[in-house]
Amino acid sequence: MGYLKYYEKENEIFSDVNDYVNGLLDINTILIIAKKLLKHYKLQFLHVELSKGECSSFVFSKTWNVGLKLKFSKSRTTLGVICHEVAHAIEYEKYQISKHGKRHFRIMKGVINYSKRRGYNKYTNSKEQSIQSLPKPFELNNPKSNL
Numbered sequence: 001m002g003y004l005k006y007y008e009k010e011n012e013i014f015s016d017v018n019d020y021v022n023g024l025l026d027i028n029t030i031l032i033i034a035k036k037l038l039k040h041y042k043l044q045f046l047h048v049e050l051s052k053g054e055c056s057s058f059v060f061s062k063t064w065n066v067g068l069k070l071k072f073s074k075s076r077t078t079l080g081v082i083c084h085e086v087a088h089a090i091e092y093e094k095y096q097i098s099k100h101g102k103r104h105f106r107i108m109k110g111v112i113n114y115s116k117r118r119g120y121n122k123y124t125n126s127k128e129q130s131i132q133s134l135p136k137p138f139e140l141n142n143p144k145s146n147l
């Protein structure tokens, strides 16, 4: 299944955690949820990074387990995106490979269900939290501010 089709299917089935209008998470919330999930799945050794671009990813080297890390977009991360990337890490840890297939989908479904049980989906529309983590006023005038 091609990348786009996979994401389309995912966004359709898990639309409640992939709302790119109201469900975008601020950087604090991304880090909090990612670290909680990694701890639960015993993958807390993984590095978590925030990136400026719109894409999130699970980064690994095929030959060595070096540079394993999760990268999340500062501007376009939903709970669904976090679960998608964490599912890559879980699959990789277990099978030393991870791609967009039935297995990844099944694992991701489990991660989403776990997240909902723990109430992580309630963080999704937490406007108050987002407002609190906005940059300070003088930084708002600087669109290149790297917060």
Ligand SMILES: [Zn+2]
Residues within 6 Å of the ligand: 084, 088, 100
């Ligand atoms: Zn993926």
